Amino acid sequence: xxxxxxxxxxxxxxxxxxxxxxxxxxxxxxxxxxxxxxxxxxxxxxxxxxxxxxxxxxxxxxxxxxxxxxxxxxxxxxxxxxxxxxxxxxxxxxxxxxxxxxxxxxxxxxxxxxxxxxxxxxxxxxxxxxxxxxxxxxxxxxxxxxxxxxxxxxxxxxxxxxxxxxxxxxxxxxxxxxxxxxxxxxxxxxxxxxxxxxxxxxxxxxxxxxxxxxxxxxxxxxxxxxxxxxxxxxxxxxxxxxxxxxxxxxxxxxxxxxxxxxxxxxxxxxxxxxxxxxxxxxxxxxxxxxxxxxxxxxxxxxxxxxxxxxxxxxxxxxxxxxxxxxxxxxxxxxxxxxxxxxxxxxxxxxxx
Amino acid sequence: xxxxxxxxxxxxxxxxxxxxxxxxxxxxxxxxxxxxxxxxxxxxxxxxxxxxxxxxxxxxxxxxxxxxxxxxxxxxxxxxxxxxxxxxxxxxxxxxxxxxxxxxxxxxxxxxxxxxxxxxxxxxxxxxxxxxxxxxxxxxxxxxxxxxxxxxxxxxxxxxxxxxxxxxxxxxxxxxxxxxxxxxxxxxxxxxxxxxxxxxxxxxxxxxxxxxxxxxxxxxxxxxxxxxxxxxxxxxxxxxxxxxxxxxxxxxxxxxxxxxxxxxxxxxxxxxxxxxxxxxxxxxxxxxxxxxxxxxxxxxxxxxxxxxxxxxxxxxxxxxxxxxxxxxxxxxxxxxxxxxxxxxxxxxxxxxxxxxxxxxxxxxxxxxxxxxxxxxxxxxxxxxxxxxxxxxxxxxxxxx
Numbered sequence: 001x002x003x004x005x006x007x008x009x010x011x012x013x014x015x016x017x018x019x020x021x022x023x024x025x026x027x028x029x030x031x032x033x034x035x036x037x038x039x040x041x042x043x044x045x046x047x048x049x050x051x052x053x054x055x056x057x058x059x060x061x062x063x064x065x066x067x068x069x070x071x072x073x074x075x076x077x078x079x080x081x082x083x084x085x086x087x088x089x090x091x092x093x094x095x096x097x098x099x100x101x102x103x104x105x106x107x108x109x110x111x112x113x114x115x116x117x118x119x120x121x122x123x124x125x126x127x128x129x130x131x132x133x134x135x136x137x138x139x140x141x142x143x144x145x146x147x148x149x150x151x152x153x154x155x156x157x158x159x160x161x162x163x164x165x166x167x168x169x170x171x172x173x174x175x176x177x178x179x180x181x182x183x184x185x186x187x188x189x190x191x192x193x194x195x196x197x198x199x200x201x202x203x204x205x206x207x208x209x210x211x212x213x214x215x216x217x218x219x220x221x222x223x224x225x226x227x228x229x230x231x232x233x234x235x236x237x238x239x240x241x242x243x244x245x246x247x248x249x250x251x252x253x254x255x256x257x258x259x260x261x262x263x264x265x266x267x268x269x270x271x272x273x274x275x276x277x278x279x280x281x282x283x284x285x286x287x288x289x290x291x292x293x294x295x296x297x298x299x300x301x302x303x304x305x306x307x308x309x310x311x312x313x314x315x316x317x318x319x320x321x322x323x324x325x326x327x328x329x330x331x332x333x334x335x336x337x338x339x340x341x342x343x344x345x346x347x348x349x350x351x352x
Numbered sequence: 353x354x355x356x357x358x359x360x361x362x363x364x365x366x367x368x369x370x371x372x373x374x375x376x377x378x379x380x381x382x383x384x385x386x387x388x389x390x391x392x393x394x395x396x397x398x399x400x401x402x403x404x405x406x407x408x409x410x411x412x413x414x415x416x417x418x419x420x421x422x423x424x425x426x427x428x429x430x431x432x433x434x435x436x437x438x439x440x441x442x443x444x445x446x447x448x449x450x451x452x453x454x455x456x457x458x459x460x461x462x463x464x465x466x467x468x469x470x471x472x473x474x475x476x477x478x479x480x481x482x483x484x485x486x487x488x489x490x491x492x493x494x495x496x497x498x499x500x501x502x503x504x505x506x507x508x509x510x511x512x513x514x515x516x517x518x519x520x521x522x523x524x525x526x527x528x529x530x531x532x533x534x535x536x537x538x539x540x541x542x543x544x545x546x547x548x549x550x551x552x553x554x555x556x557x558x559x560x561x562x563x564x565x566x567x568x569x570x571x572x573x574x575x576x577x578x579x580x581x582x583x584x585x586x587x588x589x590x591x592x593x594x595x596x597x598x599x600x601x602x603x604x605x606x607x608x609x610x611x612x613x614x615x616x617x618x619x620x621x622x623x624x625x626x627x628x629x630x631x632x633x634x635x636x637x638x639x640x641x642x643x644x645x646x647x648x649x650x651x652x653x654x655x656x657x658x659x660x661x662x663x664x665x666x667x668x669x670x671x672x673x674x675x676x677x678x679x680x681x682x683x684x685x686x687x688x689x690x691x692x693x694x695x696x697x698x699x700x701x702x703x704x705x706x707x708x709x710x711x712x713x714x715x716x717x718x719x720x721x722x723x724x725x726x727x728x729x730x731x732x733x734x735x736x737x738x739x740x741x742x743x744x745x746x747x748x749x750x751x752x
Binding site: 022088146147148150152153155160162163175177181183184185187190191198199202203211212220221222223224225226231232236238239242244249250251266297302305306328329332333334335340341342343 | 389434439477560567592617713
């Protein structure tokens with residue numbers, strides 16, 4: 001019985017500890033301000049947030065101070081600052097950021113909402129509010145902003161979205177495996193992306209030819225799980241490339257492989273031994289493995305044999321050459337055989 | 353502080369650390385935000401070896417014009433420098449017209465991202481129509497130039513109600529005067545229900561007729577769960593420039609179908625699982641990962657993340673594990689660490705596992721100064737062991 005009781009106590013303590021770690025209950029002394037309790041005791045919002053109802057844009061925040069609390073709580077239970085525990089610093093930080101980055105006028109919202117703050121600050125009414133600022137979806141409840149949305153004109157409310165650097169919480173949430181997904185999502189709304197993201201956001205990865213250092217390498221002290229070419233990517237890059245043929249060409253040109261390998265003195269150079277396995281090229285029917293592998297991932301071949309290196313292929317695969325036609329079944333092209341590159345390399349008399 | 357040791361011998365390693373420069377400030381803005389932002393980074397990395405100075409700036413003083421630039425110079429390993437971004441954007445009041453010019457990444461609709469020196473003009477109508485037209489020269493690194501290299505095209509799009517956008521695009525690119533890319537494309541984004549988002553795009557190669565690249569994604573959110581189904585079809589040969597000999601082989605498309613599930617298991621705990629089946633060169637395979645992120649506080653100042661990954665495609669089979677942690681230590685000081693172990697199925701004499709680890713410490717002041725240092729160590733297919741050091745010193749300015 002005693003063992004079972006000890007076990008249960010241990011389990012309870014473990015769960016309690018986990019609850020703190022997982023965020024199921026707050027661990028520190030501060031907790032959300034008791035807005036609901038004040039409201040149910042008949043305290044009007046503006047009694048504490050004095051002056052907010054008439055405030056226009058660019059005016060100071062109307063957060064209460066300890067003196068405000070002491071007007072009612074004349075004998076506080078503690079000598080420390082009230083807001084040290086009652087109310088979370090993150091909520092006040094959010095309000096400061098909103099003041100800095102949003103154009104908002106409480107005064108003009110008094111009429112349409114009938115002076116009902118909860119109309120927009122709906123989280124205030126909940127027992128465990130996480131964020132008190134209205135989400136953008138709440139704004140859209142009244143202000144459809146269809147024209148502004150269509151014209152990508154966010155400046156009416158947002159001072160500078162790029163500077164705001166605040167991930168949206170109620171729309172356009174960058175969720176899931178966003179690194180893979182973002183291209184698909186951005187295709188139809190590139191200009192919407194540009195309303196928050198600077199050119200550098202795209203160029204940091206897609207400007208592979210001129211990027212000085214990948215964002216993940218530049219911000220090496222920030223360690224998210226997702227990200228491009230993170231951690232030991234250099235060690236596994238050949239496997240990553242083979243696992244998804246053509247993906248590398250999204251950012252890299254065909255000469256990137258050889259350029260990097262040359263700079264780092266790794267394979268791929270004329271002095272290095274062939275990286276291809278035995279049976280890669282044979283003189284019999286089929287010519288060995290290289291034809292199939294080249295069709296599976298021609299970008300890998302182009303990585304080393306692109307440009308002038310193509311002549312290695314032309315040596316055998318020119319018209320009338322021993323290699324036969326390299327074109328796969330069903331190959332079609334609208335190019336001129338004798339005038340356009342690369343056709344003329346093999347089809348024109350005299351090659352180049 | 354800066355060191356590098358490897359098990360192999362190479363040319364003498366040198367590195368250069370640059371000095372910080374810059375500053376130019378303009379007039380105040382009517383808003384509250386800081387529309388003028390400048391940042392300078394000096395980085396030394398013993399792995400390349402590289403010493404870099406990166407200067408970047410952004411100016412959004414007026415709502416109708418903004419500009420940004422990122423230029424860098426350094427030794428990696430020889431002296432070098434380039435411009436990543438140098439762009440200016442002019443926007444008509446109410447957003448009906450917009451012009452972007454300079455050096456930037458062009459990507460719209462089914463047109464794949466390409467860095468160009470050029471311009472793009474966008475015209476929008478209140479009823480949801482938009483026309484984009486662009487042209488320029490694809491960027492060649494290090495200020496080099498190739499004659500008769502240019503790219504031009506456009507995209508038209510239309511919103512249908514509030515839930516559908518459809519677009520069609522065209523692009524032609526020439527290298528040395530010869531057509532290297534000639535594609536038409538289509539894209540669409542739909543939200544048929546509040547809980548469902550669908551997006552997709554596809555490009556069709558006109559030079560060697562066939563689908564060059566197509567992908568679709570459908571996502572749904574239900575409470576603490578988010579589901580996504582995705583598919584892609586990519587023709588590697590058609591992604592190469594049509595001037596390449598390897599573009600005429602008649603390749604096998606690389607196809608993938610899969611799904612992801614994200615579960616907010618607890619207020620501070622996210623779980624993400626993804627899996628996909630692949631058809632690469634008529635050989636079936638799969639890849640998948642399980643990723644968990646635990647925020648150590650409500651503001652996610654501290655995080656702990658774990659990832660397990662498996663790739664099983666015919667020529668690339670490996671299993672990997674990664675763990676990351678980041679935690680504020682004291683005031684503006686933060687410590688981070690990351691560890692990864694990759695176990696290839698076919699090591700082929702390159703080591704049975706490739707571990708990689710990093711320990712970093714960073715400090716950020718309220719006056720705009722930042723500094724960070726890190727030590728990384730790894731065993732790679734190339735080196736039995738390798739250690740590198742990284743140091744970064746940054747300064748940012750914001751001017752209201």
